[in-house]
Amino acid sequence: MSNIRLENITRRFGEIVALDDVSLTVQDGEFFVLLGPTGAGKTTTLRVIAGLEKQNAGHVIFDAHSMDDAQPADRDVAFVFQQYSLYPNMSVYDNLAFPLRSPLRKTPEAEIKQRVTDAAEKLRINHLLERKTARLSGGEMQRVSIGRAIVRSPRVFLMDEPLSNLDAKLRESLRVELKHIQKVQHSTTVFVTHDQIEALTMADRIGVLDRGKLLQVGTPQDIYDRPATTFVAQLVGTPRINLLRTARNNGALNISHSDLTLSAGHENLPNDLLLGVRPEDVRLVNDGQFEGVITLIEPLGVETIVHIRNGEQTLLSTIAGNVQVRIGEAVRFNVVPDRIHYFDIDGKRI
Amino acid sequence: MTAATQAPGAPGSPVVISTRVDKVGTRPKVIGAIRAVIAIIIAFIMLIPVIWMAMTAFKSRPEAVSAPPVVFFTPTLEGFASLLTQRRQATTAEIAAELERTDLNWMEQIALSRGQLVIGQSAFLRQLLNSVVITGLSTFFSVTFAVLSAYAFSRFSIPGKDDLLFFILSQRMLPAVVVTIPIFLMYRTLGLHDTHVGMILLYTAFNLSFAVWLLKGFIDEIPREYEEAALVDGYTRLQAFRKIVLPQAATGIAATTVFSAIFSWNEYAFALMLTSDLARTAPPSIPLVLGVGGIEWAAIAAGSLAFLIPAVILTFVLRKHLLRGVTFGAIRKG
Amino acid sequence: MATITLDNVEKKFGEAYAVKPLNMTINSGEFVVLLGPSGCGKTTTLRMISGLEAVTAGSIRFDDRDVTWLHPSQRDIAFVFQFFALYSHMTARQNIAFPLQAAGLSKTEVTRRVDDVAALLRIRHLLDTRPGSLSGGDQQRVALARALVRQPAAFLMDEPLGALDAEFRETMRAEIKRLHIQQNATTVYVTHDQIEAMAMGDKIVIMSRAEVQQAGTPAEVYYDPSNLFVARFIGSPGMNLIEGAYSSGTMLLPGGNTYTVPDAWRKALEMSLPDSGKVILGFRPEAVVVSPEGALNSVVYADDLHGGYSMLHLELPDSSIVHARVGREFSFPIGAPLQFDVDPQMVRFFNPVTEKAIRLNGGEA
Numbered sequence A: 001m002s003n004i005r006l007e008n009i010t011r012r013f014g015e016i017v018a019l020d021d022v023s024l025t026v027q028d029g030e031f032f033v034l035l036g037p038t039g040a041g042k043t044t045t046l047r048v049i050a051g052l053e054k055q056n057a058g059h060v061i062f063d064a065h066s067m068d069d070a071q072p073a074d075r076d077v078a079f080v081f082q083q084y085s086l087y088p089n090m091s092v093y094d095n096l097a098f099p100l101r102s103p104l105r106k107t108p109e110a111e112i113k114q115r116v117t118d119a120a121e122k123l124r125i126n127h128l129l130e131r132k133t134a135r136l137s138g139g140e141m142q143r144v145s146i147g148r149a150i151v152r153s154p155r156v157f158l159m160d161e162p163l164s165n166l167d168a169k170l171r172e173s174l175r176v177e178l179k180h181i182q183k184v185q186h187s188t189t190v191f192v193t194h195d196q197i198e199a200l201t202m203a204d205r206i207g208v209l210d211r212g213k214l215l216q217v218g219t220p221q222d223i224y225d226r227p228a229t230t231f232v233a234q235l236v237g238t239p240r241i242n243l244l245r246t247a248r249n250n251g252a253l254n255i256s257h258s259d260l261t262l263s264a265g266h267e268n269l270p271n272d273l274l275l276g277v278r279p280e281d282v283r284l285v286n287d288g289q290f291e292g293v294i295t296l297i298e299p300l301g302v303e304t305i306v307h308i309r310n311g312e313q314t315l316l317s318t319i320a321g322n323v324q325v326r327i328g329e330a331v332r333f334n335v336v337p338d339r340i341h342y343f344d345i346d347g348k349r350i
Numbered sequence B: 001m002t003a004a005t006q007a008p009g010a011p012g013s014p015v016v017i018s019t020r021v022d023k024v025g026t027r028p029k030v031i032g033a034i035r036a037v038i039a040i041i042i043a044f045i046m047l048i049p050v051i052w053m054a055m056t057a058f059k060s061r062p063e064a065v066s067a068p069p070v071v072f073f074t075p076t077l078e079g080f081a082s083l084l085t086q087r088r089q090a091t092t093a094e095i096a097a098e099l100e101r102t103d104l105n106w107m108e109q110i111a112l113s114r115g116q117l118v119i120g121q122s123a124f125l126r127q128l129l130n131s132v133v134i135t136g137l138s139t140f141f142s143v144t145f146a147v148l149s150a151y152a153f154s155r156f157s158i159p160g161k162d163d164l165l166f167f168i169l170s171q172r173m174l175p176a177v178v179v180t181i182p183i184f185l186m187y188r189t190l191g192l193h194d195t196h197v198g199m200i201l202l203y204t205a206f207n208l209s210f211a212v213w214l215l216k217g218f219i220d221e222i223p224r225e226y227e228e229a230a231l232v233d234g235y236t237r238l239q240a241f242r243k244i245v246l247p248q249a250a251t252g253i254a255a256t257t258v259f260s261a262i263f264s265w266n267e268y269a270f271a272l273m274l275t276s277d278l279a280r281t282a283p284p285s286i287p288l289v290l291g292v293g294g295i296e297w298a299a300i301a302a303g304s305l306a307f308l309i310p311a312v313i314l315t316f317v318l319r320k321h322l323l324r325g326v327t328f329g330a331i332r333k334g
Numbered sequence C: 001m002a003t004i005t006l007d008n009v010e011k012k013f014g015e016a017y018a019v020k021p022l023n024m025t026i027n028s029g030e031f032v033v034l035l036g037p038s039g040c041g042k043t044t045t046l047r048m049i050s051g052l053e054a055v056t057a058g059s060i061r062f063d064d065r066d067v068t069w070l071h072p073s074q075r076d077i078a079f080v081f082q083f084f085a086l087y088s089h090m091t092a093r094q095n096i097a098f099p100l101q102a103a104g105l106s107k108t109e110v111t112r113r114v115d116d117v118a119a120l121l122r123i124r125h126l127l128d129t130r131p132g133s134l135s136g137g138d139q140q141r142v143a144l145a146r147a148l149v150r151q152p153a154a155f156l157m158d159e160p161l162g163a164l165d166a167e168f169r170e171t172m173r174a175e176i177k178r179l180h181i182q183q184n185a186t187t188v189y190v191t192h193d194q195i196e197a198m199a200m201g202d203k204i205v206i207m208s209r210a211e212v213q214q215a216g217t218p219a220e221v222y223y224d225p226s227n228l229f230v231a232r233f234i235g236s237p238g239m240n241l242i243e244g245a246y247s248s249g250t251m252l253l254p255g256g257n258t259y260t261v262p263d264a265w266r267k268a269l270e271m272s273l274p275d276s277g278k279v280i281l282g283f284r285p286e287a288v289v290v291s292p293e294g295a296l297n298s299v300v301y302a303d304d305l306h307g308g309y310s311m312l313h314l315e316l317p318d319s320s321i322v323h324a325r326v327g328r329e330f331s332f333p334i335g336a337p338l339q340f341d342v343d344p345q346m347v348r349f350f351n352p353v354t355e356k357a358i359r360l361n362g363g364e365a
């Protein structure tokens, strides 16, 4: 296992700047998740690390050795693609053995057998070894792809949305398995996804990418509790964070188009700002400071999303699933003061 | 609830797995049978000329030309005998002498029964062999070169790629007859006239443009991720190409092979102009199987039949890949 | 608005059932969600209601009108497809007006109705735009407007949000529900996303393998699933299910854990279980109470933050996994031993043979 450093990586495709001066370090044994919307440059980053794509500027460094001129085969990385990467004309066993049989490694067959069986056991696919890969279900295929990465203990695992084509239920269980395996093997992993739940639940650290720029790097807690921009704040958390345009007047914060007023927590807030309040921090209480009317209820089982209207503002609040509320009901609520996020009008965290 | 009963289209599969394949349920057997019958009837109608030709090949001379045509007859190998031999009319003395012999082969016997003597082999077998050699080698070369260049066109960014591809296709735009004369003159000067090498070269060049386009389409369909996975797994590009791309492109290669082979096998215009004797292939010669005294229809039919067989064998050998090729559009991605 | 009644409606393709005989009433003004995994017959059911697919047996009534053999156009319904078929050569206004023009309404009436529905969906400023230059969400709104403008007897929607990305789905989900509350139109909505179903439905009809597994309010299907399928399918993750053997007040779980069955349940279990006492214990992740005195032993398999809360994955001695929803301040190292209890209000029991839920009165669901 190795650590990876990207230094000022830029990658252009004609006019498009897919990666714009991206620098980041992934520690030895870390599970690093790159999170971002479509076209953010996540896949490009992985491909640059793997050497499948050459950067226009910057350096890729593994353990203090520059990899800029190394071929993909020499970098000793394992890549799990979103789809396709199983060879359909080979059995599961041969697929798993394929990386070990490469001329670089020339592993003896006995050892191959050992390693393949081990990996298959870890991923619970030992009963499938003889099967042709075309006859596997989606979940099984993805397990085999992951298996092909873990058989050879590479320096780094690179995974490009390996779960995104799967059924919701399957995704939940593979997420847990993958995280468990990573923790047990202590492998350095860079995992790409656009699913915030995957990022939050699996990562040691998350890097948020948008349009080729790295916006924030931090632990899931950092990203969730201290988002650097409104973009990051909206990207993580369901339902999405409430963002409220607010004006500051003599130490009070007036949320526009409503009669919600808070006392300004900070001294140095600008006059025009955005407040971010996570739905779970809007608490319905009988003696709450604010009032509003419930306009919509979305019961999700364990919790219920309540849309509360005050003036022209609608706030979302999540409450426990067993609390009864009605549409049209007038309610009082509080906002947890020390969990309010302040952003300037351009979306930067204050 | 009766959990044991099976859902249509998804027998016994765990319910949480969502795939959109298998949208169609099992068809009733009756419909299947009806379809088969219809298919057989259509196939029969389409095959009537071929069947007729096969029948003619086994007819005797008078039967072959009789009007109205005979459908039921005793098969004879007369046609094949005339196809494979050169004969002349025998004198009565010669016939008597022949009748004494006990070591006559079947062709000599047939000739004898018609009062003829076999005086040597005909050129047909050699021409058929020429066809096989020229078709085989030219197909091999054009498919090999085409796979390599199609792969390059599909995977690498080559300067002027689109122009090059168009240029390659444009090779195919001139009708063969237009270029036969210049090529004839060129070949005569270069000493390639009536040589195997010349024909192989020509057919290879001719098939190549079409083969590159066809194969590029197939290779484009193979996701890059397959090779890239092999690259990061520690294989060189050439190894990845051999181990991953080639097996996956089998369908396309088979289809291209058959198309190229059939072109070379059937080619008439160039063969007529550019070969005369040594390298002459079968197509221009079959209609010229002249018998002694009139056109030997049975012999021509026998020649055509023999000519058909290699094509059938090739298609049969590659049928598994071809069928996949034909239904290529229906293959699910991902 | 109509009440839709399905009476023993079934659909066979060849020999195979796409929908087994089905009885269902969709009350006037109700928002009913058909939920189930792929291929369970949701779309087929919806298409039979719309008349796009003929039933192979049974009858369909809209109020008192038997529509079983009526042509779709005579049923007065609006169908919203997964991929909104907007006409790209028409402006949004022309697209929305299209169904009205087909009905031969006067020009002023058409304009009025289009303006009304555009106001409702907040797309008035987009009316002169072509679909090509609209964002995905706005295209969706235009398509919805085209369905709404007709004021039909019922709306049928087949995964209308399926093609949208997560962000839009959340917004549009609320928007469609809000529209429903304002208009109170009878709506049948198909989805395979259980969150969407829970959030939107007045009533959820859960289908699997061509038949209805349970029909009920979101709370009913969440708290009182009628069988194992529903218990697993609803909730993310679904209900924790552990098979064990019941005898005199306790349940012996595989791997040596012993679970004390709440008093309220003992009688029910004793009445309904066979002699072997085999029973499945079910509880939702939020019913897990982690405490040092907890009766059930486990080790931490994985632990993940979901934003506002954490999900613990606990490995039981028989290496099955139990999910536990805990406050985000909790964090445990992998492999750490952990004891927990289950909130007695939240436990449910299932018969492993019939797979049905056992009710408190000893009956089966």
Ligand SMILES: Nc1ncnc2c1ncn2[C@@H]1O[C@H](COP(=O)(O)OP(=O)(O)OP(=O)(O)O)[C@@H](O)[C@H]1O
Pocket: A013, A016, A017, A018, A036, A037, A038, A039, A040, A041, A042, A043, A044, A045, A194
């Ligand atoms: N080979 C290429 N040629 C041209 N443009 C490319 C190429 N590969 C990527 N791009 C562009 O670079 C940008 C980043 O692409 P990338 O595939 O890295 O995004 P992503 O974050 O992986 O998105 P997604 O979530 O959709 O997979 C996009 O605008 C994309 O169009």
Ligand SMILES: Nc1ncnc2c1ncn2[C@@H]1O[C@H](COP(=O)(O)OP(=O)(O)OP(=O)(O)O)[C@@H](O)[C@H]1O
Pocket: B007, B008, B009, B010, B020, B022, B023, B024, B025, C013, C017, C018, C036, C037, C038, C039, C040, C041, C042, C043, C044, C045, C192
């Ligand atoms: N035209 C058809 N011919 C044969 N079988 C069909 C046809 N249409 C549907 N089926 C079968 O009927 C069953 C139910 O299909 P249906 O489309 O209703 O599923 P669904 O619940 O809508 O699934 P999804 O979530 O994938 O859309 C499936 O097994 C399907 O294969």
Ligand SMILES: [Mg+2]
Pocket: A042, A043, A044, A160
């Ligand atoms: Mg990508």
Ligand SMILES: [Mg+2]
Pocket: C042, C043, C044, C158
């Ligand atoms: Mg459907």
